[in-house]
Amino acid sequence: MRCATPSRLGCFAGSPIRGDVAVEPVLRIEDLRVEVRLRDSVVRAVDGVSIHLRANEMLGIVGESGCGKTMTALSVMRMLPPRGRIAGGSIRLAGKELTALTDAEMRHVRGNDVGMIFQDPFTSLNPTMSIGRQIARAARLHRGLSRAEAAERATDLLELVGLPHARQRFDDYPHQCSGGIRQRVMIAMALSREPKVLIADEPTTALDVSIQHQILDLIDDLRQRLGMAVLLVSHDLGVVAGRADRVAVMYAGKVAESGDTDALFAAPRHPYTEALFEALPERAAATRTPLYTIPGMPPGLARPLVGCRFAPRCRYAEERCTVEEPPLAVALDGRRHACFHPVGDPPQPLARPAAGAPQVPTVADDAAAAVPLLSVLGLVKDYPLASGAMLRRREGTVSAVADVTFDVHRGETFGLVGESGCGKTTIGRLIVGLEKPTRGSIELDGEELTTLKGAAYRRARRDIQLMFQDSSTSMDPRMRIAATLREPLAVQRVGNLRERRHRIEELLGKVGLPAAALHRYPHEFSGGQRQLLSFARALTLMPKLVVTDEPVSAMDMSVQAHILNLMRDLQHDLGLTYLFISHDLAVVRYLSDRIGVMYLGKIVEVGPAEEVYRNPAHPYTKGLVDSAPVADPVIERQKLRSGIKGELPSAIDPPSGCRFRTRCEFAQDVCAEVEPPARPFGPGGHVAACHFPLARPAGVTASPAT
Structure with a gap:
């Protein structure tokens, strides 16, 4: 027996780490x-x-x-929904049968042997307690420490998870912390009892790629240092690719395939696993071919199912698959799959063609495309920072958008990418008129929007519509879908009742939903279906420009692929132009013709999507590319410990000169003194603002980078 890296946190007694011979797994579910x-x-x-x-x-x-x-992960914690129960099977933790324990005994196990990182740290933390007190409280409850000892242990844990200035931030409340800091606090709380098993349930879903990369690095590092077993639950194949030793693919309550990560990612055996890989944007970004979308929906689990559960959606299914359930077969290499026709076994039935229209150019080839549809010039948005409940004294400003300029051409998709807090959503709200700029110009089709008022303002705003990130909160829960879709037409006085009904029925058909959906309420739809309804609502007035704010964030690969394909198809059919806002660089690369990279209120790089992705000139863009998860274990392992370090500085007091200099490995004195100008770096209008770029500027004989 050997101990992990020594620290004041102690050692996991009885938990062998890699290199030791384990008598049996620390966690076994049967x-x-x-x-x-x-x-x-x-x-x-x-x-x-x-x-x-x-x-x-x-x-x-x-x-x-x-x-x-x-639900599998929650079963280990015995934290099922109120009407949920373990109906059968075994869960053994270090030889102890958890299903047979009383509630009191399980509370002791849950507090000491198993820790859990929940998906949403903001709702999982107590808003009335400081982050330090919450961690210390867990240590006092489960370890019987004194108040001073618990506070010292909480500080040690905050330092262990890499919280900057841990002692100074001990008394901060959850609302004062960023999403990445809150997730680090959740990890510290889970580690406070030195668990044998750490369960991470979608720990990075709501985080941008740089913070996501840091959190995954942290979990992996703690696993190696402390000898924990980690159960990582995710819908993102890229998240598990370079970190998990083994992968289990679940479908409709069962394991469809499991095995070593490298082998499973290199050659999936189950058609469902293969379909998930084919739905990944990164695999089709270079060719811009339509993503594969799995037809239909997962089966309901409230009725007995006959045959293979994936058969109704499988392109290889035969009659046997519909009447007989395939067993979970074990291959010579230890991999398991439940399929009568595993991928790669001859003879292989012909696959049905992937869904989606044939590849077509998204930017018009005529002279009109050369004239920008949208022109943003010198856009600035400052929010006043006030204090005092009565007098509201102004104490500063938040620099959300700082002198941003870009064009969006007719028929193209312009992707706006960056970390949370960089100002990209604020730009979207300024363009659609939900916010007023501090200064700057926004022109649509040559018409200045910031000075319009009254009827002229309403008419111009018809041509720009917004597709919100959270479709569930952007629709009135008390209105049926028919009223929700009809509302913009009524406000803008478009058509009569018959014409409005015909319009919304036609739109439902275009987004792939039946006319019967008009009589239902938003809560009766899945997340993907609600986002399709949000897309339909954005199209009701036939706009020239659609601003989409994180439209596929936190969605499954199959749902994401369906929405992205639909957006591209309707762009071609209806001549739409998109401003596509996202923190997911793979999605932006796949859908966009050009990309603008934002950092702390400024655009630092703009250019053709493939050029920016493959040959980034700005160190921040390169950091985003390195941080973005890729469903390839070999590539992911090469990228470990790379990416952007540190936290985004405050927009209240942004760094002087180059705003990225506090996190840039190439920064020198000039970066703090002089704001870098935008310089050309290649064809297609590829420009970047950096004193020490990663590429040689156009017309420069020697690169200034060091």
């Missing part, structure tokens, strides 16, 4: 079945799942929403 009782049915959320996890090993569980991966 034939787990979980039921959730509804009013008139029973949902079999997990149906016969068997997985194991050794000390110091990371197991990734992936699959679409509703496949049972989170």
Whole structure:
């Protein structure tokens, strides 16, 4: 027995790390079945799942929403929904059967042997307690430490998870912390009891790529240092690619395939796993071919299912698949898959063609495309920072957007990418008129929008529509879909009742939803369907420009692929122009013709999508590329420890000169004194603002980078 890296946090007694011979896995789940009782049915959320996890090993569980991966993780914690129960099977933790423990005994296990990082740290933390006190409280409850000892341990944990200035931030409250800091606090709380197993349920879903990369690096580093076993739950194949030792792919409550990460990613055996890979934007970005979309929807689990659960959506399915359930076969290399026709086995049935229209250019080839549809010039947005409940004294400003200039051409997709807090969403709100700029110009089709008022303002705003990030909160829950889609037409006095009904029915058909959806409420739809409805609402007035704010963030690969394909198809059919806002560089690269990279209120690089992605000139752009997860274990392992370091500075007091200099490895004195001008770096209008760029500027004989 040996200990992980010594520290004041102690050692995991009885937990062998890699290189030791483990008698048995630290966590073994056998034939787990979980039921959730509804009013008139029973949902079999997990149906016969068997997985194991050794000390110091990371197991990734992936699959679409509703496949049972989170329910499997919650079963280990015995934290199922109120009407949920473990209906059968075994969960053994270090030889202890968890399903047989009383609630009191399970509270002791949950507090000391198993820790969990929840998906949303903001709702998981107590808003009335400082972050230090919350960690210290857990240490006092489960370790019996004094108040002073618990505070010291909490500080040690905050330092362990890489929180800057841990002692100074001990008394900060959750709302005073960024998303990345809150997630670090959640990890510290989970580690406060030195667990044998750490469960991470979608720990980076709501984070931008740079913070996501840091959090995943942190979890992986702590696993190696402390000898923990980690169960990583995610719908993102790129997140698990370079970090998980093994992967289990779940579908409809069952494990469809499992095995070593390298082997599974190199040659998936189950058609469902293959389809998930084909839906990844990064694999089609260079060719711009349509993404594969899995037809249909996952089956409901409230009724008995016959045959292979994936058969109705499988392109290789035969009659046998519909009547007989395939067993989970074990191959010679230890991989398991439940399929009668595994991918790569001859003879292979012909695959049906991937969904989507043939590749077509998105930018018009006529002279009109040379004239910008949207021109943003010198755009500035400052928010006053005030204090005092009564007098509201102004104490400064938040520099959200600082002198931003760019054009969007007719028929193209302009991608705006950057970390959370960089100002990209503020730009979208300024363009659609939800915010007023401090100064600057916004022109649409040659008409200045910032000075319009009254009827002229309403008429111009018809031509710009917004597709919100959170479709569930952007629609009135008390209005049926028919009223939601009809509302913009009524406000703008477009058509009569018959014409309006015909318009919204036609739009529903275009986004792939039945006319019956008009009579339902938003909560009756899935997240992907609500986003399709949000897209339909944005198209009701036939706008010239659609601003999309993170339209596919946190969505499954299959749903994301369907929406991206639909956006491209309708762009071609209706002549749409998109301003596509996202922190996901792979999605932006796939959909966009040109990309603008934002950092702390400024655009630091602009150019053709492939040129910016493959040959970034600005160090920040290169950091975003390195931070973005890729579903390739070899590439991901090469990228480990790379990416952007540190936190985004405050927009209240941004750094002088180059705003990125505080996080840039190439920064020198001139970067603090002089703001770098934008310089050309290649064809297609590729420009970047950097004193020490990664590429040689056009017309310069020697690169200034060091």
